[in-house]
Ligand SMILES: Nc1ncnc2c1ncn2[C@@H]1O[C@H](COP(=O)(O)OP(=O)(O)OP(=O)(O)O)[C@@H](O)[C@H]1O
């Protein structure tokens with residue numbers, strides 16, 4: 001289909017229409033690092049607007065490298081990456097509508113929660129009154145409204161991660177990249193944040209690429225899971241989770257969830273085996 005004839009993406013706030021409009025596309029994008037290490041073999045991956053795609057695979061298979069390529073934090077050694085921003089006029093640059101959440105919340109310890117969340121708006125000179133309003137809205141979304149004047153050290157690990165998510169949301173991204181954001185949290189906090197993220201990404205019509213080592217987390221959150229293998233990093237297979245969005249805690253206790261986890265686990269074992277064979 002011609003790019004110009006593709007329908008436009010859902011408006012912010014509307015339920016996402018997965019599979020409709022591409023948000024980002026890797027066209028044989030590969031990465032060989034300066035020291036000669038082959039981080040990623042050529043990757044062919046199209047993520048559509050409103051999709052929630054997880055990357056899962058053994059350590060060293062290039063998940064973070066792939067995410068950094070999409071964020072333009074690093075350049076591909078060969079191949080291309082295309083970004084669409086709310087239409088086709090912005091193809092080619094990731095722009096400001098992309099947010100990256102790392103495993104560590106990376107907050108400024110000397111600044112209050114609200115100042116931390118406001119940081120990306122300060123960078124682009126958002127007027128003070130508007131910034132204040134957006135920070136309040138972002139904190140309310142992650143249920144941290146009452147903690148705006150706290151310092152990071154006064155919060156739990158899960159709450160600090162919520163601040164980090166609010167800081168990503170305040171920029172009103174349409175593409176959210178998350179690299180093992182909840183990996184350091186206990187299972188209860190992680191489950192809760194997963195539920196919040198499922199709701200937020202649905203409400204905001206976000207396109208999300210999410211890196212995780214957890215089969216349960218990947219199945220709970222994703223519309224599609226990309227299973228990767230290592231030595232060299234590459235896509236091993238894909239796994240769809242055809243369940244209505246937004247997912248809620250009930251999904252976790254369903255037989256369908258258990259079955260999907262078993263199936264994904266089997267594919268992941270095969271990917272691990274393939275990685276060892278080529279190590
Ligand atoms: N800056 C770099 N310079 C050289 N090699 C690198 C660099 N960054 C990553 N690599 C190598 O590229 C490969 C992929 O690394 P990457 O960090 O993307 O893996 P990953 O799947 O995110 O692993 P993990 O699950 O442990 O986070 C690894 O072999 C790694 O050692």
Ligand SMILES: [Mg+2]
Pocket residue numbers: 063064065
């Ligand atoms: Mg990584």
